[in-house]
Amino acid sequence: MSKKPILFNLFEMNNRTGDSHGLWRHADSKHHHYNDIGFWVEIAQKIEQGGFTSLFLGDFFGAADVYRGTPEAAIRHATQFPSNDPSLIIPSMAAATTSLGFVTTISTTYEHPFLVARRLSTLDHLTRGRIALNVVTSYIASAARYFGLDQPIEHDKRYAMADEFLSVCYKLWEASWDDDAIRFDVENNIHIDPLGVHAIHHQGEFFKVNGPHVCEPSPQRTPVIFQAGSSKAGRDFAARHAECVFVQGRTVTAVKENIAAIRQRATDFGRNPADILMFSQQTAIVAPTRAEAQDRFEDYARYRTADSALAQYCGSSGYDLAALDPDSVLTFMRTEANQSRAAQYTTQSDRAYTVREVIADVGRFGSGILVGTPIDIADRLEAIMDETGLDGFNFNSIVTPATIFDFVDQVIPELRNRGRIAAPATGTLRESLFGAGHARIDPTHPARQTAS
Structure with missing residues (x-):
């Protein structure tokens, strides 16, 4: 009996050091070239070659300042600081690839749904339907101060804002334009049928939006929705909205329990739990022999x-x-x-x-990192998948791009030989994830219910 393919997203950040701590000092690290679009295009092309589903771009506002009550350590080590807008590098990478998806992170706490809906529709057009939205609720105090607040907004209130934020976006993406509103009728001088364009009228606790969506429907209309969260509010939000969820847990049992909890809540909300894909974070150091892999691990550890x-x-x-x-x-x-x-x-x-x-x-250095030969790494990834019920991994690079290039060149061929890497997809990102014919969000999702 064949086993399901393992889906891979590469987690990256548009900043100087990525998500590694101290590894920027390693001679093989090129992440300080993050302001060069060629750096990103090369990575995108390589992971597409390796059968990755998407390049996932995280984001972070400000410098973390909880440790010792100051941002000094974060600034000194360029820990997620400085950080550029992740969405602006996507079109160049999309132009250089054909099937790779792109996930951009948006704060529903500090952005406005009208502008986000416009930005995501634009990106979905430019990528030919390969865009996804990672919803975050921006928790750090320094971010709150950038937006004129003395303290972060309370945790559960941020999720209530996010819920309403997406409700507004769904109305704009799904309910504002009929599929046949674009007439382009030269003979009768009708470019767009006014009867096919509908204003939304939203007045809620946090947002007030009136008027039609200013973008015509993109290939997916609603981008693929990614989200992470283990609190009750976070799980409920993921179960209601997310199509892809990043689950955490220090043990296999904890990951498995988080997956089960989110799927059960999805059922409670009237969704099909099979319409939510589950990912966890993973990193690997691979080499042709175990001794070489261990040497590489010890070399990297010196820079932590x-x-x-x-x-x-x-x-x-x-x-x-x-x-x-x-x-x-x-x-x-x-x-x-x-x-x-x-x-x-x-x-x-x-x-x-x-x-x-x-x-x-x-x-x-080393917590959760897989170290070994291509066969060792492939064996462990398969075991984690089969033990937890995951659908794939959000893969982190340690030394960029060397770590991820080694993985693509050595582990992916082994997994492909085992039938665990899907054939290159055609169509939209949602079709890459859920199969041909699934360009639009599932009918049980609240986005489609908004439009009905």
Whole structure:
């Protein structure tokens, strides 16, 4: 019996160091060329060659400033700072590829749905239907201050805003234009049928939008929706809106439980749980022999910068580990930050961790990294898939682009020989994920219910 293909997204950020801590100092790292579009085009072409489904672009506002109460460490080590707009590099990469999808991250807390709907429709046109939206609710305090707030908006309120934000976008994408509104009738001098264009009238708690969508329907209308979250509000949001969910967990059991919880909530919301694909983060160091792979691991480990990793972890979790008793057990504390990271060493862990242990683990190189030959890596990826019910991986590069290029050149051929890499897709990104004929969002999704 054949097994389902493993889907891969490459996680990247349009900044100086990507998502690695200290590895920018390695001679093979080229991430400081992030302002050169050629850097991105080369990566996009390579991962398309390797059968990746999409290039996923994260985003981050500001410099993380929870660790020691200052952004000094984040700035010193260029930890997600500075950071360019991820959406603007997509058209060039799309022009150089044919099937690769592109996921851009949008903050529903600090952007306006009308402008986002316009931007995403434009990108969906320019990519020929290969665009996706990663919904984030922007938790860090420094981001709030950029937008004139003294403190971040409360966690559950951010999700309520996100829910209404997408409701507005759905109305614009799905309900504002009829499929046949574009007439282009030269003989009768009718370019667009006015009866086929409909104003939306939305007045909610957070947004007020009146008027028709200013973009004609794009190939997907609604872009593919990505989301991550392990809090109750985050899970509910993912179960209601997401088509692709990034699940976290320090153990296989935790990942499996998170998947089951989101699928059950999707059923509760009247959605088909099979219409949600599940991804987890993964990184690998591969070489022709185990000894070479281990040598490479040890070489990379020498460049790990603990302060950079701690700046990111503390900023995302909301815990200033430097201010806590190092010998106390880290327990879950409600913050307005990322609940998934807050749960990582607490409610999502298989044991209790002291603060000292968390500091050591965050700063250590190697947690969760697969190291070995192409066969070793392929075996482990298959096992994780089969044990958890995942649909694929959000793959992180350690030294960019060397790590990902090694993976494409060595592991992908092994997985392809095993029948675990799907043939190149044609059509839209949603069709790459869910099959031919699925260019538009599923009928049970609230976007389509908005239009009905």
